[in-house]
Amino acid sequence: MSARTLKNTIFSAFICVPLFAAGCTTANETYTPPIKPGSSTYSNYLIGQFAVRHRQMDKAADFLLKVDEEKNLPEVLNKSLERQLFTILAGEGRIEEAARIAAKINSNDLMGQLVQIVRDVHQKNVEAALKHVNEMTSQGLGVYVKPLVRAWIIAANQGAEPALKSLETMKSQKGLEALYHLHSALLHQFGGNEKAAETHFKQAAQGPNGMSLRLAELYGTLLVKQNRMADAQDVYQGYVTAHPDSLYIQAMLDELDNGALSKRPALTIRDGLAETLFGLASSLRSHSTRQAGLIMGQLALHIKPDFPIAQILVAEILETDQRFGDANKVYATIPATNPFSWSARLRMALNMDDMDRTDDAVEVLEKMIQQHPKRLEAHITLGDILRHRERFAPAAKAYGKALDLIGDQVGAHHWNLFYSRAITLERLKRWDEAEPLFLKALELEPDQPFVLNYLGYSWIEKGMHMERAQKMIKEAVRQRPRDGYIVDSLGWVLYRIGEYEKAVPHLERAVELQPSDPVINDHLGDVYWKVGRNREARFQWKRAKSLEPDQEILNIIEEKLENGLIEN
Template sequence: MIRTLLICTALTTSLFASPQIVAADSLSGAYLAGRQAAIRDDFEASSRYYTAALARDPSNVGLMEDTIATQLAMGRIDRALPIAKLLEGKGIRSQAAHMTVIADMFAREAYDDYLNRNVEAAGIGPLVDGLLGAWAMIGAGRVEDGLAEFDRISEERGLRGFALYHKAMALALEGDFEASEAIFASEAGPLQRTRRGAMARAEVLSQLGRNDDAIASLEAAFGTSSDPELATMRDGLAAGDVMPFTHVTSARDGAAEVFYSVAGALRADAGADYTLIYARLARHLRPEQIDALLLVADLLEELEQYELSGAVYKEVPADHPAFHAAELGRVGTLRESGKVDAAIEVLEQLAKRFGDLSVVHSTLGDVLRQQDRFAEATGAYDRAIDLTPEGANGTWFLYYARAITLERQDEWTRSEADFRRALELNPGQPQVLNYLGYSLVEKQIKLDEALSMIEQAVDATNGESGYIVDSLGWVLYRLGRFDEAVGHMERAVELMPVDPVVNDHLGDVYWAVGREREAQFQWMRALSFVDPEEVDGEADPDRMRRKLEVGLDVVLEEEGAPPLKVADDEG
């Protein structure tokens, strides 16, 4: 939405290549700086520059829309509101302005103001306007009218799930838990199947004195998840506590639920910047709703606004059941920002406080593994596997990841056992087949089995994974089937043209079939792609240079490796 609200200009994108290109000390400079920042999804800077531009040209409709949109993206509804009112006062149709004014009406619980509003001329969209209208009726004391409005919306094509979900929430708000549960029980819509919908239903069932059914419904939705928030609810239900209905406690909360549920639906089809505005408005109407907070943080992370995202994650109180989820989200922003040591520190603190959560240890293992701290990563995966229930989804990956750390520590017997355990849990998994097959090739053992594994991995990925196609070419090379290897290695280079290892492998294969000049060209290409600061163990620039000097045969002899030999060579 941010981008769609920007005024189009004839300026080419080359004008916006550097943050220092424009000076913001004039109307045009401030506007261009704001536009440039908006293109980068830098909402903090764009809101600042647009505000500065608008101060110099306060009647500029385009600048008003841009400023509203970026202020909404920052969650500063109070700053967007005066501009939105001015824009509406000019009779301008602006979705961003209408969203701001409408959200303010619900924040003030001015339900009659909304009901008297001409939403066809100044609304957000048919679905949102209809749902908000129903909640406004309930807020104004017209409960039967509101419920009827939900029914009316449910008759419209594609809107039934939304309408009945909100009707179930409204019925629970009014204390009619029987009718609310009837909807939850009969309508398996997408919102009812969400985490939020399942927890709301559990609260409804508890209000009906059906705690056992509430526990069963939670386990049907989430299994025996160790998620602290779910665990707290399950423990309370098991103890016989009556769970209060907390998901919607007022018509204002209902409006927040509208913006939140629409944001969730938009994620699959709309841009993250547009979806972010709905999530921000949900938080504005209900600041304590942690689900909306986590969605805002996640969207900001998706938009690569890592500092903003991390700051939102930090707003989750340390005593909230979702605190660990927020901290795991913050770990992601720290990693993406290059602050890996800080991410590890957060995870280590989480491991002390939430030592019984497998996901904390597995995430710590992932970060340590990516930092080549393999022994520590192995320990983290050990704890994650010990804490993971038998048969839990994703267990195969824990064994796969631990196998990698063991392989890198030359503990091959344990590593191979973990790879094979991962395949037992997830037969045919291409990543595992490829890594195990490639490792067997590098160790020059069980080559026929390695070839079979890698061929399965290629088939499973339709030959579109460069790494796996490279593995197939490489095992054929190791088996002495050089002519067969050529086509696969060339395909791998097509898929990964700037990967140093793949280009180096193609050079070796070319050399093996006598195409020595092409081999030298590939080694030079591979050498040019090596990052001197991130040299992989396989991408050995010194070895590439030596091959360029004396050829592959001499290098193999110097290394004490067997000479090249064609598989069907009889002497």
Template sequence: MRSSLRKLLHSTATAIGMFTASLSASQAANEFTTDSDSHSLLGSYLAANLAKGSNDNNSAAAFYRSALALDPSNAVLLEQAFQTEAAEGHWDRAVPLARQLVAKDAENRMAHLLLGLDSFKGGDYQKADEEFRKASDGPIGELTSALARAWAAAAAGNAQRALKLLEMPKQAEWAQFYLNYHKALIADVMGRPQEAQVAYEHSMRQDATTLRIALAFARHAAHEGNFKRAKEILDAQSERAQSDPHVLVRELRDAIGPDKKTELLITTPVEGMAEVFYGLGEALTSEGGLSMGVLYLQLALYAKPDHAFALAALASAYETGQRYQDAIDAYDRIPPGTALQSAIDIRKAFDLNSLEKVDEAKAILDRLVKQSPDDLKPLDALGNILRARKRYAEAAEVYTQAMKLIPKPDKRHWSIFYSRGTCYERLKNWPAAEADLRKALELFPDQPLALNYLGYSWVDQNRNLKQGMALIEKAVALKPDDGYIVDSLGWAHFKLGNYAEAVRFLERAVELKPQDPVLNDHLGDALWRVGREREAKFQWDQALTLDPEPEEVEKIKKKLAEGLPPSVEARAGPRETMRRVHQKRRKETKLNPALVE
């Protein structure tokens, strides 16, 4: 189901991007060739596009406003200004722009969604229904329209109509999941627990892994007095996660009992409407439709400004776009006292680190360690930040402190040993490094990063060559599309003098990661060794354009001028590759505190 949704969201986002691009390219020529085509108008328009392309939406919105003031009937400016203001949650400006936009473009889906939500907030549920109905273009639009209209009907007190609007048997399986989920929520809010029970069971059969569904269903069961069923749902969720139970699961399980009243997840139509846009917005952002996903998340927050999950998802989207201060600001809007506070603070620390505010990041994590001395997560985060900053001795101490909290290590703890092992390796304490890397693999034998690091280290030291190559080859087999790991195999072949094999794997690595200077540099070296000197120089030249580490620049320039000497020893370039592997891992494992503890 998730893969089908991914394909649809990708095609929808692509279509929106193409539509916007076509507006900018084809209509701009017509729209900006009028008497009002002054330098200030065109300059503001171009500055807005430049700011938007740099993820500076606040500046883009200001430039679009300036341009629109000079040419208020310009369709291109109207569309772009509306999208930018809505994406920033500037509703006092976005709502009037939406009204102007639908007057020019009666089929503008996002404008109708905002106007529908605005009417819903104002209590005009009939007008909201009309606007939402006009937003039903395309599969995503059709689903959004149905869900929003259903909650508008629920707000009007018409439970039968609300549930009827969600009867859409021709919709795809992924859409049926959302339809059943909201059918359950609406039935609960409207006092129809038996219908809610059936819909929840159906949703769980479709996707039992989603945390939000498990929380909603467990709350429903506990609310109806079925405490045993509620705990079964939560326990099953924890077992599927194969890790420590999520903090929200633990919190809810502890709160369930005959002497405690459990609230439903969604208690009002306003919360239900926010859930529509949060659920679809989070799915869009996680599947690559970042721009439209952010719009949906902002609509969720227009409905319910303190929606913690929507705020966390919005912050995560900002992190994806490298808008780290905006991410911090979004996290700061989450109401205090949530069980997610520790995870939120950890994310803020990572964002501060990305803003080069390392001391502030460390201060947050130090505070968390003092507040919760038995919690591994702040220590792991602190170690990762210090390691990324090449403060290996400090990082190793932090990982050692974390290990003291693990009475019996298991698969979940492989990364602590792996991370400390890499620190020891960089500190040239190989016996300690090897012991930790071996332990990481003992806990998780098929972990590609640990296989790759230990295997390459052996080859690099001319020790355990056969075993080392076997580990790297296993890592590549497990992650054949990871350019950094494929590069390690190619560079290991280079170190062993297997230049033809080195070229084969290094060419593949560069295909996978064409913008990495280290991989291009490695390929250049291998090409030179097999006599393809012109191609080698091309790769070295390419490496120089990709912002290599300062200490590598002169080495590459020297190779461009002189080539490789006949008996050159392979330098320690792969260590830089491994550093990039670590950066990639940290990026891949960024926590969304709304979803992962």
């Protein structure tokens, strides 16, 4: 079970609707070698689709652009190609090319209009941008997009006051109040009314999401511009108190300390429009809409390339589609001198590990530790990567250094660090050192299901505290009834106390939930043998053997296949 604290695995496929049909792909496809051009329009079309399926999106765009230029496909296929090509180009940040395709396919499509607006703003053609805004639909996503984009285009043409009036339509719409106040604050700041801007920032923080990370940064920056450093510090520290594990707020505190916030240039139209697009991208990064979120993020970067938090967002969306190399290219665009580079490099290391470049990941993290030896994150991430690769001794050392840095400043959010170090020590057969750390993790986070399961299972294996272990694992199953490893633990504790018939349904359920785990299949084989289902037991052991268990477990399975389960 993974304790990698900095990456959440999410999402699976592109959304397949007009202008988003870039091609659907699964999450576990392997990387393929570079693709070579074909000899005809149709071969290049098929090669382009192959590139899409294998996530070589930049290559796919090149091949499909060539096909589009040749115009040799049937009309119905050509229209489908143009929609797909638009999505790929926009998602890759090739906005000028995407805008040319958008102009050909559907003048009423919101995303196509938005791409053309960004192109117009980038080219300083405000009149063309306003024309496209006025043509934009107000339905669906347009409810959010149109008034915000229109306000900033009006501000570019007429100034802050007319823009603020145009935004009034959002004020009374339920669910849009926080957006209204955020952009009213930015427009007032753009117009030079800092007092009104502060009022709206405070009102935005009263919305359902409270003081978000981005809101804290923007409000804090306004305060710094007024030389109110202590007030800015209070805003940031308030966020830290609510979100103690946030890496990004630490980057903002670094900027506050080193004076970078006070040197930020005055707010521009591009900043306001990029803020709109970044906010939308953040909202659309979920499973079914991540391609739209990626496009919004790329649009934000097209008009404001130096936008670290948007660069990180785009990279994170690429990660969800397992495009780790492409994500790292985006992270690498954040200058090493920028405080956000720290978070970017942590994620780059995790991505390297996901690409089986573990030694490179370790090198990155060791350099970060040399740069800032007292920052926890690099030590913990190094430990996570080494533990994931079963390098338990150096992992335990990395976690130990992190615990040394914490000292007596232990908080509830540190439970995972104690848990992770405990696992490495348990795997190193240093149980006397591991057990107190498991218990400390439970002290910090009572009833945490992963800790309950791991500690309970370990006690079962050692024949210790069987009654307490059973209660702990039952609580873990109650919280996570679809976790095969935890359900297996409940079945195994029943097995160990001789309740074989009761253990059977739990171990069968565990195999259903986690069919590719050799240990769980082995456990089911053992309990089948105990209830007299010997043929099924041998089938499960053979199944466990086929799943490539480690050598110690393999030896035990082969002995059982040869002689059956020998009674102790």
